[in-house]
Amino acid sequence: MKKVLIVNASKRRKGNSYALEKRVMEQLKGVAEATVLHIGEDAVNACLACDACKRQHTPNCIQKDIFTTLIPEIDSCDAMLILAPVHWDQFPAQLKAFLDRTYAFMDFTQKDLSIAGRKDKKVGGYFFCGFGPADVYTKMVETNLKNFATAGFTSVRAHVAGDVNAPGSIMEKPDELKVADEMTKWLLE
Template sequence: MLVLGINGSPRHKGNSHYLMDRFMKEMESKGHDTQVLNAVKMKINPCIGCGHCEKKGVCIFEDDFTHIFLPEVIKADIIVISSPVYFYGFPAAIKALIDRIQVLWSRKYRLKKDEFKGRKRKGFLLAVGATRGEDLFDGLKLTARYFFDAADIEYETALCYRGIDEKGGIKNHLAVNEEINNLVAGL
């Protein structure tokens, strides 16, 4: 089973990285293959809404999305997104990847292709935010839900942590390791 991690944080080895690392180590301990793609390191053109994918099922751009990201999303059995909150949404690099998943939405809904027939894929969101606002993660959860739907992935759940801004601050959260362990144990 391939577990694909999508790290959305531009901060090197920050809180989102820690969440991803913990999740992936637990998955590896269960014998799963893992891979993490760092959105900020990928060369991704933003979606321009040209409609090419709705007609042809492929994107007009030849970039890291087309050659690296999309093939791994298609192969993955489990996808986990780990990200900080930027203005109640995803940071720009990961949002560009999410927007470009329109190509799978187009294949599924416009062109009626069923390339994931018989596969039961799962998706998870790990998120961290500096403020304590009640609706802090609503934008990420909704965007993740539609990303997973377009890629024919069942959105399972999210683990979200408020009030953590300092780099490495997530390591001091009392429940994070237990919650990740419990999440992975249920898979």
């Protein structure tokens, strides 16, 4: 069974990321091994930029938080699905902290600068925004997701659902749910 890491970066427990997480988890039941990380609840600290990780030549971090605990899981999974809101045209702060911490996978002695155990992983980012422009945000999400290549996520897919400001309103948008279902399928291929 494929191992999928789901990173939910919303603070709204009744919001869109949580609603979609529920749907995805139902789809993954018996098909994939899923681990869920709620970084809206179990916060990931900011990167200290101390470069202690650069002296280790193995993905690690001196901070003791949920990110460090999950490094082996991030390294060994087949795919990661990020569910998150757009905040002020950008990644929400807690997700930016998560991305920054993947600096632990960067190693300057490697040709491709990455010390990830596997470099064939997929990352899908399904984001939500209240108003838009969703197409502009999709480019922003894609650009940011490409940085996960350092942690071995070299295939990227991004989507931003627009006009879903109300908590859980994604569930009333069949076209957007279809895109989400396709992303989940792609992650398992």
